[in-house]
Amino acid sequence: MKMTTAGFLALCLFAAPRLADAQTMQWTDKGFLSVNGGAQVGSDNLDSTSTFTLYDETATVATAQKVKGGGFFDLGGAYRVWGRNVLAGVSFSHTSSDADATVNASIPDPIQTDRPRSVTTSLSGAKHSENVVHLDAIYMIPVAAKTDVAVFGGPSIFSVKQQTVSTLTVTEPGPTVSAPLVDVKKTTVGINFGVDVQYMIAKKWGVGGLARYSWASADLGGSAGKLKVGGFQIGGGFRWRLN
Numbered sequence: 001m002k003m004t005t006a007g008f009l010a011l012c013l014f015a016a017p018r019l020a021d022a023q024t025m026q027w028t029d030k031g032f033l034s035v036n037g038g039a040q041v042g043s044d045n046l047d048s049t050s051t052f053t054l055y056d057e058t059a060t061v062a063t064a065q066k067v068k069g070g071g072f073f074d075l076g077g078a079y080r081v082w083g084r085n086v087l088a089g090v091s092f093s094h095t096s097s098d099a100d101a102t103v104n105a106s107i108p109d110p111i112q113t114d115r116p117r118s119v120t121t122s123l124s125g126a127k128h129s130e131n132v133v134h135l136d137a138i139y140m141i142p143v144a145a146k147t148d149v150a151v152f153g154g155p156s157i158f159s160v161k162q163q164t165v166s167t168l169t170v171t172e173p174g175p176t177v178s179a180p181l182v183d184v185k186k187t188t189v190g191i192n193f194g195v196d197v198q199y200m201i202a203k204k205w206g207v208g209g210l211a212r213y214s215w216a217s218a219d220l221g222g223s224a225g226k227l228k229v230g231g232f233q234i235g236g237g238f239r240w241r242l243n
Contacts, residue, residue: 025141025142026083026084026085026142027080027084027085027140027141027142027148028084029080029241029242029243030079030080030242030243031077031078031079031080031087031241031242032077032078032198032239032240032241032242033076033077033239033240033242034074034075034076034077034091034196034208034210034237034238034239034240035074035075035237035238036072036073036074036075036076036208036210036235036236036237037071037072037073037074037235037236037237038071038072038074038210038233038234038235038236039069039070039071039072039233039234039235040069040070040071040072040095040230040231040232040233041069041231041232041233041234042068042069042228042230042231042232043066043067043068043069043231044066044067044227044228044229045064045065045066045067046064046065046066046067046162046164046220046225046227047062047063047064047065047225048062048063048164048165048225049061049062049063052168054107054108054170055108055109055110056108057108057113057114057116058108059105059106059107059108059116059168059170060105060106061103061104061105061106061165061168061179062103062104062105063101063102063103063104063164063165063179064101064102064104065099065100065101065102065126065164066099067097067099067128067162067227068097068099068128069095069097069231070095070096070097071095071096072093072094072095072233072235073093073094073095074091074092074093074094074210074233074235074237075091075092076089076090076091076092076134077089077090077091078090078136078138078150079242085139085140085141086137086138086139086140087137087138087139087140087150088136088137088138089134089135089136089137089138089152090133090134090135090136091133091134091136092131092132092133092134093130093131093132093134093214093233094129094130094131094132095129095130095233096127096128096129096130097127097128097129098124098125098126098127098128099126099128100122100123100124100125100126101122101123101126101163101164101165101181102120102121102122102123103120103121103122103123103165103168103177103179104118104119104120105118105119105120105121105168105177106118106119107119107170107175107177110172117175119174119175119176119177121177121178121179123165123179123181125163125181126162126163126164126181127161127162127163127181128160128161128162128163129160129161130158130159130160130161130229130230131158131159132156132157132158132159132192132214132230133156133157134154134155134156134192134212134214135154135155135156135157136152136153136154136192137152137153137154138150138151138152139151139152146199146200146201146206147197147198147199147200148197148198148200149195149196149197149198150195150196150197150198151194151195152192152193152194152195152196153191153192153193153194154191154192154193155189155190155191155192156189156190156191156192156214156216156230157187157188157189158186158187158188158189158190158216158218158229158230159185159186159187160185160186160187160188160218160227160229161183161184161185162183162184162186162218162220162227163181163182163183163184164181164182164184164220165179165180165181165182166182167179167180167182184220184221186218186219186220186221188216188217188218188219188229189216190214190215190216190217190229190230191214191215191216192212192213192214192215192230193212193213194210194211194212194213194233195210195211195212196208196209196210196211197209198239200239200241203241203243204240204241204243205238205239205240205241206238206239206241207236207237207238207239208236208237208238208239209234209235209236210233210234210235210236210237211232211233211234212232212233212234213230213231213232213233214230214231214233215228215229215230215231216228216229216230217229
């Protein structure tokens, strides 16, 4: 991760002094295809509280889990639609991670009234995944004979899957509790913007570095509430030019 970041920043610094000259340069290719891999940075806390009736009293369940970033894979393409430098692009990005979920419950006593008992348990491997389609307007900036910078932005369509706790089973005596993880799915719309630096090793193919920030809010419904998805992605990969 540190080496990827350092390499991307170095490439940006190399390109920066040439941006002024690039204003008069035109991009000559028709489009490009890209394949990237890297890491997504960002996290959000997913907390929920629910109640149910047990022994004619109210039981309370509070869950807490941290949704983290992870590795990502990205596949995309773009085609020139206006002038020499403006392209329309679409890309598909997938990222996934897992984390522990903590359950704190207040369980009524089956014999004594108003004597709730506190129970805590932890569930491992609560999975989170994001499949995202990014629709972008792209402006290509040639900065050297073999180096181009693509500045992009646009809407993103997120398909989110999150494992969370929905029911609690109480076993006596004890008590002990069990809480199976269930999948919650949500589709939501957000935004993305970023920079793609491309270096062509040959006329048709080359390598590139990608830095993208995306954001959306997914309402998971019920007691789970809203979850912030997306984050900062940095990575690199392969570029193929459409001449």
